[in-house]
Amino acid sequence: MTGDRRTTAHGLADRAGASAEEHHRPQTDSPSLNAPSPAAEAGSTPVERPGSRASRIGWTAAGVVITVGLAWAVMALVDWVPAAAEGTGFERLAKSIEYPVYAILLGFAGNAVLTALGIRSKMTAAFRTEFFIKVGLVLLGATINFAIFVRAFGPAVVQAILLIAAVFAFTWWFAGRLGLDDRLRALLASSLSICGVSAAVAAAGAVQAKKEQLAFTATLVIVFAVPSIFLLPWLANLMGLPDAVTGAWIGGNIDTTAAVTAAGAVAGEQPLQIASIVKVTQNALLGIVAVLLTMFFAFKANPAAEHDPAEGVAGAPEKSVIRRLGDPKALLMVWERFPKFVLGFIAASIVATILGQTMSPEALEPKLEAAKAIQQWALTLAFVSIGLEFNLASAKDAGWRAVLVFAVATVVNLVVGLGLALVLFHSFEF
Amino acid sequence: MSAPERQESPDDHRRFSLSEDWTATIIGLVIFTACMVGLISPELIP
Numbered sequence: 010m011t012g013d014r015r016t017t018a019h020g021l022a023d024r025a026g027a028s029a030e031e032h033h034r035p036q037t038d039s040p041s042l043n044a045p046s047p048a049a050e051a052g053s054t055p056v057e058r059p060g061s062r063a064s065r066i067g068w069t070a071a072g073v074v075i076t077v078g079l080a081w082a083v084m085a086l087v088d089w090v091p092a093a094a095e096g097t098g099f100e101r102l103a104k105s106i107e108y109p110v111y112a113i114l115l116g117f118a119g120n121a122v123l124t125a126l127g128i129r130s131k132m133t134a135a136f137r138t139e140f141f142i143k144v145g146l147v148l149l150g151a152t153i154n155f156a157i158f159v160r161a162f163g164p165a166v167v168q169a170i171l172l173i174a175a176v177f178a179f180t181w182w183f184a185g186r187l188g189l190d191d192r193l194r195a196l197l198a199s200s201l202s203i204c205g206v207s208a209a210v211a212a213a214g215a216v217q218a219k220k221e222q223l224a225f226t227a228t229l230v231i232v233f234a235v236p237s238i239f240l241l242p243w244l245a246n247l248m249g250l251p252d253a254v255t256g257a258w259i260g261g262n263i264d265t266t267a268a269v270t271a272a273g274a275v276a277g278e279q280p281l282q283i284a285s286i287v288k289v290t291q292n293a294l295l296g297i298v299a300v301l302l303t304m305f306f307a308f309k310a311n312p313a314a315e316h317d318p319a320e321g322v323a324g325a326p327e328k329s330v331i332r333r334l335g336d337p338k339a340l341l342m343v344w345e346r347f348p349k350f351v352l353g354f355i356a357a358s359i360v361a362t363i364l365g366q367t368m369s370p371e372a373l374e375p376k377l378e379a380a381k382a383i384q385q386w387a388l389t390l391a392f393v394s395i396g397l398e399f400n401l402a403s404a405k406d407a408g409w410r411a412v413l414v415f416a417v418a419t420v421v422n423l424v425v426g427l428g429l430a431l432v433l434f435h436s437f438e439f
Numbered sequence: 440m441s442a443p444e445r446q447e448s449p450d451d452h453r454r455f456s457l458s459e460d461w462t463a464t465i466i467g468l469v470i471f472t473a474c475m476v477g478l479i480s481p482e483l484i485p
Contacts (some may be wrong), residue, residue, distance in 0.1 A: 084485070140463050147467025151474075353464040357471045364475065375481055380474040382484040387467075 065134070072135025076397065079119050080389045083111045107189055108385065109271040109392045113238065114394015120364045123397070142267040143350035145387035149270075150357035153282050154365070157439060158358050161283055164257070164433035165290040168426075172261050173232040173294060174200035175358045175425050180418040187410045190402060192218040195302055197411060198225040201418045205230040205264030211346050215302040229415045231399060234268035242276035249432075252276075254435035256283025257430035262422050266292065271392050279439055289351045296346035300339045 043313075087108050094103035123129035180198035189197070199212035206227045213223045241262065245255040255276050259281060263269045269288045273281030361380075364373055473479045 081485075137459075140459055142465040143460065143463030144470070147464060148471055151471055211453070349460045350464045350467065353467050353471075356468060360471070376474050376477065378481045379479045379484060380471055382481055383470055383474070383479070386484070 072132030112392030148384035260287025296343035
């Protein structure tokens with residue numbers, strides 16, 4: 010994700026699902042009244058009922074308690090399961106299960122219970138996957154020697170450019186063959202090739218997509234990302250891939266930053282380092298793709314001219330006038346879309362590396378241990394939130410052609426990504 | 440007759456989302472700094 014506006018699109022997807030989920034409820038129980046409205050927070054024209062603010066705060070606080078409680082349960086299971094399985098036939102399996110697996114499973118279990126009770130959609134403001142993942146990734150930067158970052162950055166940039174170009178081009182072409190709308194093609198191609206929902210949101214702004222198109226693209230991203238968290242580390246292990254290649258494959262293929270981090274953590278510490286470097290590199294290229302898309306649609310498709318304003322436009326009108334790369338508006342868009350957590354990730358890596366050169370290991374080790382422990386908490390909260398946020402309901406609006414495009418392009422992404430990871434990272438040493 | 444409902448656009452959220460991006464970055468760096476200067480030790484973390 011990241012420069013992620015994933016929470017935003019999640020909100021859209023989630024509200025779409027919530028409206029289906031709570032269709033039979035009386036109006037006073039409607040999630041649109043109780044769930045927080047980001048539009049209202051952004052200073053637009055909120056219409057609030059008396060007491061609705063207190064109600065929203067109450068539900069959000071309950072959601073925070075549930076999220077933290079589940080993360081706590083994950084930490085307990087990580088210690089308890091291997092101890093309980095000692096001396097049994099499950100000992101090896103129990104020791105091999107990493108914390109993201111417990112976190113995502115407990116998140117899904119919590120999701121099922123809250124959905125059955127009809128209260129999940131009221132708590133969605135507490136399920137902040139993107140926020141926790143960004144805090145966790147900044148802290149993860151502290152555990153990565155900057156020399157590794159510098160050495161991995163070159164291959165990561167080459168991989169990102171080639172993979173984004175190949176997957177974007179294929180998805181655009183294939184979606185065109187199936188007759189999908191140009192704006193939906195742009196959303197699907199961006200989300201598959203760059204960084205999931207955040208890319209879809211950026212593309213939606215650039216091409217003025219409809220909010221429904223963004224909502225179900227966001228849902229497709231999550232539906233495909235969750236199985237990848239388990240599938241890619243398993244396949245990498247099956248193929249006997251080196252750690253760096255595994256990390257580069259995971260980082261280049263899985264769409265959302267949160268899922269990349271989860272899969273990297275499942276695969277191991279070194280794959281996680283490379284996966285995060287590859288992913289933040291892809292994230293950083295998001296702004297450039299957004300500018301190119303804006304220019305393309307301004308010159309070729311010009312969707313604004315044929316768009317029905319009543320449908321709800323997912324874009325800022327001023328961006329459609331960008332017609333050359335040197336335009337200050339283009340540079341401003343690159344900065345706007347640049348994920349700021351990448352700056353924190355790099356800063357933490359640089360500072361930790363300098364301290365590693367200037368402090369004794371005995372003095373530095375406890376400090377890094379503390380940062381790592383909090384990083385694990387932040388990532389656990391993010392992974393629990395993945396399960397809690399998940400909402401399949403709005404995927405039904407996507408239509409079979411969009412699902413087919415996503416499935417086929419995901420396979421292409423996997424194959425091309427594996428080839429690039431093998432070529433670019435096979436000789437990488439930690 | 441009720442007024443037509445305002446259409447919601449993803450860019451409505453942009454200010455909020457960018458703020459979340461910066462907030463997460465700053466909080467991450469503050470925690471990192473607190474660990475490096477010894478304000479947070481491993482024993483304090485459950």
